[in-house]
Amino acid sequence: MTDSKAHxxxxxxxxTPSDQLKLLNAIFYSSNLLSTSQQSYVRNLMxxxxxxxxWGISAGSTNFYLKNGWLDEDDGWIxxxxxxxxxxxxxxxxxxxxxxxxxxxxxxxxxNTIEKLAxxxxxxxxx
Numbered sequence: 335m336t337d338s339k340a341h342x343x344x345x346x347x348x349x350t351p352s353d354q355l356k357l358l359n360a361i362f363y364s365s366n367l368l369s370t371s372q373q374s375y376v377r378n379l380m381x382x383x384x385x386x387x388x389w390g391i392s393a394g395s396t397n398f399y400l401k402n403g404w405l406d407e408d409d410g411w412i413x414x415x416x417x418x419x420x421x422x423x424x425x426x427x428x429x430x431x432x433x434x435x436x437x438x439x440x441x442x443x444x445x446n447t448i449e450k451l452a453x454x455x456x457x458x459x460x461x
Contacts, residue, residue: 345405351432354416358430362399362418380417390415391431393449394456404444410437413444419456427460 335356338349360367361376368376380399392398392415400417414434421427433451438444 345403351414351416351434354432355430358416358418358432362428362430377418389445390448391417391419391433391452394453395419404441406441407436410439411441411444412436413438413441413448415448415452419459421460429455429459431455 335349335353338353339347341347359365361373361380365373377399380401383400383402387402388400390400390402390413392400397420398417399420400415402416403412403414405412412435414432416430416432418430419428421429431452433448435444435447438447
């Protein structure tokens with residue numbers, strides 16, 4: 335994850351969708367970096383998010399693990415959503431997904447954009 339930079343204020347850390355996919359793959363697939371108990375811990379957190387935060391990559395899916403983020407900047411909202419969608423046929427149609435947006439006119443606009451992408455992805459991958 336060479337494009338991620340931790341900040342002392344967690345919400346101001348920076349990353350890329352590519353780095354987030356590397357992290358998600360270490361959480362949801364075989365990993366030399368995380369123990370089974372560490373993977374289980376993070377999976378549990380991502381599966382049990384507050385109901386008001388169940389938006390984003392979860393759109394179009396009934397089973398999901400997710401983490402969302404948002405920040406209101408002077409030039410527009412930064413909205414992101416990452417996670418794992420278990421498939422109906424096991425690992426063959428399961429996938430990790432990371433969507434980042436910026437310059438959104440509102441938080442809702444960013445959420446709507448991500449949800450449209452998530453629904454399209456789900457339709458394509460779960461045929």
